[in-house]
Amino acid sequence: MHKFFQVAALGGIIAVAGYGYYNFESQKSATESVVSKGKAVSKAPDFTAYTDVNEKKHAFFSYLKPGIALENLRIEKERERLVRLKENLESGLMSDSDIDDAKRLSHLYQVEMQGDVVTSDWIDNMLHRVDVIPEALVLTQAANESAWGTSRFARTAKNYFGQWCYSKGCGVVPLQRSEGMTHEVAKFKSVQESIHRYFMNVNRNQAYFDLREIRFQLREDGADLLSMNSAMEMSNGLLKYSERGEDYIQDLQAMMRHNEQFWTN
Template structure:
């Protein structure tokens, strides 16, 4: 029975391998949750951030606009993590159900963690748990503010792109006005802000460039720290040196922004224009 289960699992994995390049690099036509508006998250029109004259009102509006989407992505990620943890015993005993096999195969594809030929084992599970985890709301909000100039950038307004995410197929997004000679990237265009947030979560949780962030988060969790706290957000910024060509200067700018915007990040009141 165990051999039969692993045979089926191997078939599932082989079917998924054909789109590995796509998943690792672009994911531009992926027909999964990232291309759909999640239930419970309204398709809200972004406030006209450029129209705000009062800086405090603009910051409040910006954070409150993005918070529901970030909460949704953290909830989704936590559910994925809980599922992985719930399957630990069955992985160890080799007693996975067909439904578990299919879902594990889907998650392995989404997070680019290759499953052993013999089937998932505890070493594979540990690699997955390094990637499938929540991100502090403050970190996501501050990166969005930094990358989108508080929602006023051309890419935020015209492409729903709040995180400066690139794509590499002609016509996949907007061509940067200052794109260097010989460069072919575009700034990705998203159907919704929620899609942009989702791609950001997947990018940070999967891309090799942010492995350091994930190692810091893994250590914090092992120490029993609150991963959603402002303190954790500050520590995780140290794993984002490769998010920008500015390197450590970029990290320092994020840390400064977190400190300077603490009162807005912690404010849960509803703000209107």
């Protein structure tokens, strides 16, 4: 389970340690352009009811894929906006609308603008964070962290990625929490919110800088960032997602190799 994502639920607001606040419920301005082109996941089926393992895997991946696609579509739209900002900056055609968009994205990804000024360095830093995450990696982490959607936290908290929170009442108290520990497993209003929080965590948290650097180099090399090969490469940047470190990464990679047939068919 992931110990490095600290969240505190305050109404619809999620606080990420060191990265400010992001209000999932009021993200309309950030996502309204892509919602009509994608489909968020709905209520989860009862994955405990499946007796055939292969059927359960197909159902699990099929259930989560639309929500993952929606998040990647949102990110692609944000990258397109950043590329346009860079073009406008270089041509000297920055508008008030450009500045407003830059401020919004700066707040969302917590990459500070000095004096509300858009610079090439700021855009480059943003493009390092604002990028897609391969479906294969997201699906595999969800399967690993939620026990294929059957874990107590997946069923009662809609938490598919093992996110923790540290405010009393922010989530579900683990049954085997060690004495002196105060964390809870974050509770979300929807599975889509859990997916969204995973994406924002990986793209903002300093703990996953290595994944973002691997992704950046893959993009520089012209690789398909959504491919299985890219997913395998990026998984190496998740050492801090679990206390298990390298063993966790090896488990993810083995799961990806073993289960690829269930999300590609």
